[in-house]
Amino acid sequence: MELGLLRLATLLYLAATLVALVGIAVRQELPRRLLPRLLLGGLGVHAAAIIIRSVAGGHIAVTTFAEALSFLAALLVAIFLAVQARRPLVALGAVVSPLAFGLVLAAYAAYSGARPLPPVLDSAWLPVHVVLATLGDAVFALAFSASLLYLVQERRLKTHRGRGLLRHLPSLETLDRVNYACLVWGLILLTLGIVSGIMWAHEVWGRSWSTDPKLVFSLLTWAVYVVLLQGRMTAGWRGRWAATLTIAGFAVIVLSLVSVNMLALGNHGKAF
Known part of the structure; x- marks a missing residue:
């Protein structure tokens, strides 16, 4: 279940990357409105994937390399959205979005099943x-x-x-x-x-x-x-x-x- 959500988050972050690049190339309102929506949607399904994995493992999902990358990406997007709500900066999203995309893609590639928490x-x-x-x-x-x-x-x-x-x-x-x-x-x-x-x-x-x-x-x-x-x-x-x-x-x-x-x-x- 969480793997499918992680895949969807990856696609939404990729879409946000493309929208952000368009937003810094042309001064139009559509990319500026669409970027936070795509990132928020990606963050929502991404957070759901992390929660499901955390529940399955019985602890916060941060103990493997893939989990650490995924968690970092989610926090990066969340912080950017908080900044974006106060000061819209589409250009910043053109760097943050591909960073999040790359981190989640790497987490997806290194994905493994939940493991017991080391003592x-x-x-x-x-x-x-x-x-x-x-x-x-x-x-x-x-x-x-x-x-x-x-x-x-x-x-x-x-x-x-x-x-x-x-x-x-x-x-x-x-x-x-x-x-x-x-x-x-x-x-x-x-x-x-x-x-x-x-x-x-x-x-x-x-x-x-x-x-x-x-x-x-x-x-x-x-x-x-x-x-x-x-x-x-x-x-x-x-x-x-x-x-x-x-x-x-x-x-x-x-x-x-x-x-x-x-x-x-x-x-x-x-x-x-």
């Missing part, structure tokens, strides 16, 4: 830690999307390409504000995710996973974004430099997600 994960800390950490990743993915659009728009303006398929991109100021807001909230969530993970590890093992690769990657990501935010507040780091560092930080998140899970590194790779 080490049977804790009330599981949903707290995973939701906080994944929310942080999703917000940083949105910051990445805004930064990518910033670099594209800046290049267009520097080369005086006033026309073309990308002529309806948001202003550099708007994209920089979105990036900054996402960085602040993403860092808060990442910090809470790290703290909850340390507390959980101390409760289970009596130590805080000081050499666990996932924790090392998380602390590296945290350091990149702390330096970036500190630079924005004290040294005026904005624009291209801020966008580049945001993308670099997100690259660390992607590297962590793929390497830890695919290579079964550390406690996260073995237990999740």
Whole structure:
């Protein structure tokens, strides 16, 4: 059942991607109205798939690589829709939608049946830690999307390409504000995710996973974004430099997600 819903969500995210691309190429109302509806429909069936799998497994469906990818995609779409409700940004959807599509497609390809929860994960800390950490990743993915659009728009303006398929991109100021807001909230969530993970590890093992690769990657990501935010507040780091560092930080998140899970590194790779 959940596999069929996941397939439908993938198709709706693909349709949203195409609509968003049309929306930044032509200034028409239809793509702007259709995009959130497609994403909301995709999120609805996607959430249903996650709930069904969670009920079948008896725990929140986040303990396999496929489940983690699926959960990240759902949170990314949910956060984008929340932002879209306050400030319609079709162009941002042109990055978020294919990201969600790719994540769910990868989750679908890596799909396997529900498995019993490993004893080490049977804790009330599981949903707290995973939701906080994944929310942080999703917000940083949105910051990445805004930064990518910033670099594209800046290049267009520097080369005086006033026309073309990308002529309806948001202003550099708007994209920089979105990036900054996402960085602040993403860092808060990442910090809470790290703290909850340390507390959980101390409760289970009596130590805080000081050499666990996932924790090392998380602390590296945290350091990149702390330096970036500190630079924005004290040294005026904005624009291209801020966008580049945001993308670099997100690259660390992607590297962590793929390497830890695919290579079964550390406690996260073995237990999740």
